[in-house]
Amino acid sequence: MEEEKKVSMEQEEEEKKETAVSDVSLKELSKKLDDFAKERDWEKYHAPRNLLLAMIAEVGELSELFMWKGEVPKGLPGWEEAEKEHLGEELSDVLLYLIRLSDVCGVDLGDAATKKIVKNAVKYPAPSKSA
Numbered sequence: 001m002e003e004e005k006k007v008s009m010e011q012e013e014e015e016k017k018e019t020a021v022s023d024v025s026l027k028e029l030s031k032k033l034d035d036f037a038k039e040r041d042w043e044k045y046h047a048p049r050n051l052l053l054a055m056i057a058e059v060g061e062l063s064e065l066f067m068w069k070g071e072v073p074k075g076l077p078g079w080e081e082a083e084k085e086h087l088g089e090e091l092s093d094v095l096l097y098l099i100r101l102s103d104v105c106g107v108d109l110g111d112a113a114t115k116k117i118v119k120n121a122v123k124y125p126a127p128s129k130s131a
């Protein structure tokens with residue numbers, strides 16, 4: 001009985017790992033990054049300039065994946081699954097450092113980005129469709 005319970009818990013854990021977490025918020029990620037830094041006593045390293053440089057280094061790693069490939073069509077046809085997985089990791093590193101940087105600078109990134117989209121729309125109005 002106990003053994004069955006253990007097996008089903010293990011199955012549950014495996015399923016959890018495979019389920020995509022696509023609707024996570026910036027706030028949730030920010031909290032996870034804060035916990036990650038606190039648990040390792042890494043807050044002292046997470047100063048704004050360090051985080052900015054770390055993010056730029058990750059942008060370099062992201063660029064390497066596209067280097068010398070010529071133009072890459074949308075959807076990345078022909079890329080192997082492993083390459084796409086690697087791309088996801090590099091994109092995540094950039095995003096995570098950006099979120100952490102915003103956080104330690106006291107910027108609410110979700111709010112700032114939402115306001116910026118509105119500002120962009122005012123600066124670049126869409127052409128009127130009624131003409």
Ligand SMILES: Nc1ccn([C@H]2C[C@H](O)[C@@H](COP(=O)(O)OP(=O)(O)OP(=O)(O)O)O2)c(=O)n1
Nearest residue numbers: 033036037042045058061092093094096097100
């Ligand atoms: N001081 C640190 C070091 C790492 N990380 C986290 C944020 C990034 O998501 C990831 C970066 O880890 P690595 O520096 O090991 O970089 P990579 O994962 O890209 O490994 P590699 O450079 O070996 O490919 O870890 C962090 O928060 N603070």
